[in-house]
Amino acid sequence: MSSPIEVAIIGGGPAGLMAAEVLAAAGRTVTVFDAKPSVGRKFLLAGKGGLNLTHAEPFDPFVGRFGERAARVEPLLRGFDADALRAWAAGLGVETFVGTSGRVFPTDLKAAPLLRAWLHRLRAGGVKFAMRHRWTGWADDGALRFDTPDGERLVRPRATLLALGGASWPQLGSDGAWAPWLQARGVDIAPLRPANCGFDVGPTAAHAGSPGWSERFAGEFAGQPVKPAALEADGFAQRPGEFVITATGIEGSLVYAASAALREQIARDGTATLHLDLLPQLTPERVLAEVKHPRGSRSLSSHLKSRLHLSPLKLGLLHELLTREQMLDAATLAGALKRLPLTLHAPRPVAEAISTAGGVRFEALTDGLMLRTMPGVFCAGEMLDWEAPTGGYLLTASMASGRAAAQGLQAWLAGVG
Numbered sequence: 001m002s003s004p005i006e007v008a009i010i011g012g013g014p015a016g017l018m019a020a021e022v023l024a025a026a027g028r029t030v031t032v033f034d035a036k037p038s039v040g041r042k043f044l045l046a047g048k049g050g051l052n053l054t055h056a057e058p059f060d061p062f063v064g065r066f067g068e069r070a071a072r073v074e075p076l077l078r079g080f081d082a083d084a085l086r087a088w089a090a091g092l093g094v095e096t097f098v099g100t101s102g103r104v105f106p107t108d109l110k111a112a113p114l115l116r117a118w119l120h121r122l123r124a125g126g127v128k129f130a131m132r133h134r135w136t137g138w139a140d141d142g143a144l145r146f147d148t149p150d151g152e153r154l155v156r157p158r159a160t161l162l163a164l165g166g167a168s169w170p171q172l173g174s175d176g177a178w179a180p181w182l183q184a185r186g187v188d189i190a191p192l193r194p195a196n197c198g199f200d201v202g203p204t205a206a207h208a209g210s211p212g213w214s215e216r217f218a219g220e221f222a223g224q225p226v227k228p229a230a231l232e233a234d235g236f237a238q239r240p241g242e243f244v245i246t247a248t249g250i251e252g253s254l255v256y257a258a259s260a261a262l263r264e265q266i267a268r269d270g271t272a273t274l275h276l277d278l279l280p281q282l283t284p285e286r287v288l289a290e291v292k293h294p295r296g297s298r299s300l301s302s303h304l305k306s307r308l309h310l311s312p313l314k315l316g317l318l319h320e321l322l323t324r325e326q327m328l329d330a331a332t333l334a335g336a337l338k339r340l341p342l343t344l345h346a347p348r349p350v351a352e353a354i355s356t357a358g359g360v361r362f363e364a365l366t367d368g369l370m371l372r373t374m375p376g377v378f379c380a381g382e383m384l385d386w387e388a389p390t391g392g393y394l395l396t397a398s399m400a401s402g403r404a405a406a407q408g409l410q411a412w413l414a415g416v417g
Contacts, residue, residue, distance in 0.1 A: 005031050007409065008144060008157035010135050012039025013174075014395060015381025016163035017118060018402035019409075023161075024125040026410045032127060033146060033155075034173065035134035040115045041172040042165070046395070047111020053089060054082040054392035056098045065393045067260065069386040072362040073397055079407075080400035082392070092117040103391055135164070137181040159409050163381040163402060166356025167192040176356070178383065186373035188364040194353035195387040197259050198251030202271055202343035206320045211345040212248050217320045221313050222247045229254065230277035232339075235261035240280050245313070249344065256354065257389045263347050263357070276340040278314050288334040300327065308337070355394055357387040368408020369401065376412065380405035 007023055009016045012034035023030045032039065046052070055062060059081060066073040080088075086096050086104060094114045095107045106114060123129075133146040133153065143154040165174025176192045183189055200211055207214040213222075227242035231254050241254035255262075258274065265272035279287055287308065295303035304310045310318075318327065321340060326332045350356060360379045364372055371377045380401040388394050 005029070005155055005157040007031070007159050007161065007413075008033060008155055009161045009163060010034075010144070011163035011165060011173075011381065012036070012129070013163060013165055013381060013398070014040070014043055015398040015402035015405075016161070017122065018399045019161050019163060019380055019406035020122055020127045021118075021125070022403050022406035023410060024122065024127050026406075028410065028413070030127045031130055031155075031157075033130045033133040033135065033144075035132065036173050037131050039119070039129065039131075040111075042169055042174065043115060044111050045169070045172060047109075050105050050109040051111040051114070052103050052105060052390070052392045052395070053096060054085045054104045054396040056082060056102045056104055062393065062396075065388045065391070066386055066397070067388070069362070073386055073400075075367075076397060076400040076404045080396075080403045082396055085396055085399060089114060092121065101391075135178070137178075138185075159376045159378070159413055161378045161380060161405055161409055162383065163379075163405075164383045166359060166382040167350045168194070168353040168356050170351050174356075174382065176350075179359075182360065182371075185371075187371055188361045190358035190361055190385045192350060192356050192358040193263065194347045194350040195259060195263075195357040196256040196354035196390050197263070197350075197352065198246055198249055198255060198348040199259075199262060199266075199272075199344040200249040200346050200348065202345040204320050205323050205326075213245075214320060217316055218245075218247050221245045221316055224313050225252065226276075226278075226313060226317070228280055230280040231255070231258055231274055232277075233258050233261050233272065233274040234265050236274075238277070249348070250342075251348070253390065259347070259389075260357065260387060262344055266344060266346060272344045273341050274344065276317075276342060278310070278317070278337050278340060279308060282308070284334070284338050287337050288331065291334040291337070292330045354390060355387065356382055357385075359383045359385040361385045366408070368411060369405040370408055370412060376416075378405040378409045378412075 006029040009020050009032045012032050016032055020030045020032050063070050063074045063077055089096055092114060096104050097107055098104055133148050136145045136147055139145050139154060143156045146153045164178045167176030179189050202211050222245055225242050225244050229242060230238050230240045232238035236258040243250050243252035243254040262272045290307040293307055301315055322336055360383055369378050381398040
């Protein structure tokens, strides 16, 4: 069947909802379509550990987090930056605070109250929602095609805004299925790749036959955090933090921060080697002195626990990554404690990643975020070709892009009459 709709927004995440808010306020009739029974599912998942809305660092370093795409993202953030997002949340009755890391959270740390207030305001503004509508591309005549519980539905809006997400967490609705449909219509798309992701380790001294931890190490330590630590990699300056051992490798905030550099090195060279400082609070000279301290009848492990307060996990890492000969050489061991090499074999699949790199290239879009090859079709959110570390950056930029795309769509409709 066919339905006349002025503006169709496909995707009920933060970018799509922000676009709906802007367009409804401009007097447009808006329908948000989503494949799931309810909107904002990834938004709610992100809030399970405390909803990180944005980051309080100054504007220039904030924009710099987007790396090669910083120049493209900057105009979007100038229209809706971290302060604007906090003011917007306050307008929904949600106050925020800045954590010790500079990250910004709702005072109750929860996502659900904010989303409920937002949806109430959108519905009060006339926004309609069509749930369980899975977009399947365009019909031959240009109509939007949706699979619904009642069969196929064709929609012919005056304008369309796509906010379909990337390809991470596909069970929540962002599966990247849109990429070939846009490519078939001449849209230039960078391949979707994992961002803010974990990695599988390569062969280790304790498990030289194939990639991965030894069974003993994985069985004992998977799921445990390594802290304090610091990480350095090609293209990633040393940074302190913590990470987590997984059954096959490593993940966690420190790894996510370096994930773009590590992923690109693996793509270029086949593997990536990072270096870990397991004792960032101590100087190399102090570490060497403690390792060389006479240990008498104590075992090496007991000596390192006593002199350097090494945890069983850090000791396990040493035994996993160093040979027996290296462990018994004081200078080599001390050097490894401050710069332990770890070779990574591959990033984890994009479906497991927190976010996605790649997507619709900005060169395929006008300044108003309209597809150059498809007049009247706009794009926003994580389906754009950008990436940034965790910390509220992507959420802020997604909402900023939804706002900018909506403004571009409104101007386009005004221009075509």
